[in-house]
Amino acid sequence: MGKLRRMLVDASHPMTHETPPSSPVEDLRAGFIQILPLTIACVPFGLILGANAAAKGLSVIEVTLMSALVFAGSAQFVAIDLWQDPAPWAALGLTVLLVNLRHVLMGASLAGKLDRFGTLGRSIAVFFMADEIWAVAERRAIERGLTPAFYLGAAAPLYLNWLVTTTIGAAVGALVADPRALGFDFAFTAVFIGLVAGFWKGxxxxxxxxxxxxxxxxxxxxxxxxxxxxxxxxxxxxxxxxxxxxxxxxxxxxxxxxxxxxxxxx
Amino acid sequence: MSLDPATLLAILAMAAATYLTRVAGLVFARYIPATGRVRAALDALPTAVLVAVIAPAASAGPAEIVATALTVLAATRLPVLGVVAVGVGSVVVMRALVE
Structure with a gap:
C-alpha cells in the first residue's frame, strides 16, 4: 500500500521513461505478477457475488454475462443488493453509473499514460479499468512506462478470475448454506479498505x-x-x-x- | 440456463453505464483544473466513493464495526491479501461472539 501511496504522490511529477524498454513478454509477465495478489484477494468476493446473484434469482448464464460485460465488482455488488424481479433496468443502470463515477477521474489520470496505445487500444483498455487494474497500471506508468503488453498481463488474469469465480459462485452458491458464517460478504469491505489505504494522503x-x-x-x-x-x-x-x-x-x-x-x- | 429479457436489459444498462464512466476520463482529461477547490474535490473523490460504498456494510452491527476497526489497522501495515484475511477472520470471530 505504501507503494500505491507513493505512486499517487509521485504522479505530480513529469513522467520519465529512462529505463530501457523491456520486451513485450517481460511486460506481460510483470503485469501478471503485479495483479496476482489482488486477483487472489478477489476470489472470495467473486464467489459471494455469484452466490448473492443466484439467491436473487439470476441464472448462471446471466451472472456470467453480467461479469463479462460490466466487470465492475463494487457496482455489481450494489446492483445485486438492489435487484428485484423483473429487473428495474433504469434504476440499476443509474445506480451503477453513480457507483462508478470515480472511474471518470481514474480514466482522466490514466489517459495521459496511454501514449503507447492507439485510439482503439485506449478504447479497449478502459473497458478493463477496474480499480485494481487501474492501480497497477498507474504504478507501472510511473516506474517504467505503461505498455499494452503490461496492461494485458494485468487485466487478463483479473478479468478471467472474475468471470470464473462469479460463475462458480452462482452455480454452487446454493450449496453454501450460509456464506455470512464464512465471512465471505466482508471480503468485499476488506478489499475496499485496502484500496482506501492506497489513496491515503495523511x-x-x-x-x-x-x-x-x-x-x-x-x-x-x-x-x-x-x-x-x-x-x-x-x-x-x-x-x-x-x-x-x-x-x-x-x-x-x-x-x-x-x-x-x-x-x-x- | 435462461436469459430473462428484463435481466438482459438491466445488464446492458449496467454495462453501458460502466463503460461510459471509464471512457469519459479519456475525453475530459484536458478540462480538469490543476489547482483549487475543484482539484481538491476531485483528488478526494476516490476515497470518498470507496468509503461511501462500504460504509453501510462496515457499520451494519457490532461485529462488523469491530471487524472494520481491525481491518483498518491491518491496512496500515499489511498487503491487501493480509488485509482481506484479517477482515474475513475477524468478522467470523466477532459474529460468533455477538450473535
Whole structure:
C-alpha cells in the first residue's frame, strides 16, 4: 500500500521513461505478477457475488454475462443488493453509473499514460479499468512506462478470475448454506479498505472519510437505491473542497496534475 | 440456463453505464483544473466513493464495526491479501461472539 501511496504522490511529477524498454513478454509477465495478489484477494468476493446473484434469482448464464460485460465488482455488488424481479433496468443502470463515477477521474489520470496505445487500444483498455487494474497500471506508468503488453498481463488474469469465480459462485452458491458464517460478504469491505489505504494522503484524508461514511450510512437508512453512494461521495468531496479554501492544497498530491499540465500546453 | 429479457436489459444498462464512466476520463482529461477547490474535490473523490460504498456494510452491527476497526489497522501495515484475511477472520470471530 505504501507503494500505491507513493505512486499517487509521485504522479505530480513529469513522467520519465529512462529505463530501457523491456520486451513485450517481460511486460506481460510483470503485469501478471503485479495483479496476482489482488486477483487472489478477489476470489472470495467473486464467489459471494455469484452466490448473492443466484439467491436473487439470476441464472448462471446471466451472472456470467453480467461479469463479462460490466466487470465492475463494487457496482455489481450494489446492483445485486438492489435487484428485484423483473429487473428495474433504469434504476440499476443509474445506480451503477453513480457507483462508478470515480472511474471518470481514474480514466482522466490514466489517459495521459496511454501514449503507447492507439485510439482503439485506449478504447479497449478502459473497458478493463477496474480499480485494481487501474492501480497497477498507474504504478507501472510511473516506474517504467505503461505498455499494452503490461496492461494485458494485468487485466487478463483479473478479468478471467472474475468471470470464473462469479460463475462458480452462482452455480454452487446454493450449496453454501450460509456464506455470512464464512465471512465471505466482508471480503468485499476488506478489499475496499485496502484500496482506501492506497489513496491515503495523511491526516487530510480523515475528514473526507468521516463525512463520506456518515452521509452514506444516513442516506442508506433513509433512501432506497444507490443514492447513498452519491450522498457519501458528495459529502466527502465537499469537505475536501471546503478545506482546500482554508489551506492551499499545494497541488503536489494531485493525481491528475501531470495530465492537466500536459493538456494546458498543447 | 435462461436469459430473462428484463435481466438482459438491466445488464446492458449496467454495462453501458460502466463503460461510459471509464471512457469519459479519456475525453475530459484536458478540462480538469490543476489547482483549487475543484482539484481538491476531485483528488478526494476516490476515497470518498470507496468509503461511501462500504460504509453501510462496515457499520451494519457490532461485529462488523469491530471487524472494520481491525481491518483498518491491518491496512496500515499489511498487503491487501493480509488485509482481506484479517477482515474475513475477524468478522467470523466477532459474529460468533455477538450473535
Amino acid at each position: 491526516r487530510s484524508s480523515l475528514p473526507v472519510v468521516v463525512a463520506s461514511a456518515a452521509a452514506a450510512i444516513a442516506v442508506r437508512h433513509a433512501v432506497p437505491g444507490g443514492w447513498f453512494v452519491v450522498a457519501g461521495a458528495l459529502a466527502g468531496i465537499g469537505v475536501a473542497a471546503l478545506r482546500a479554501g482554508d489551506a492551499e492544497t499545494g497541488g503536489g498530491k494531485a493525481v491528475l496534475r501531470a495530465e492537466a499540465d500536459r493538456s494546458s500546453t498543447p
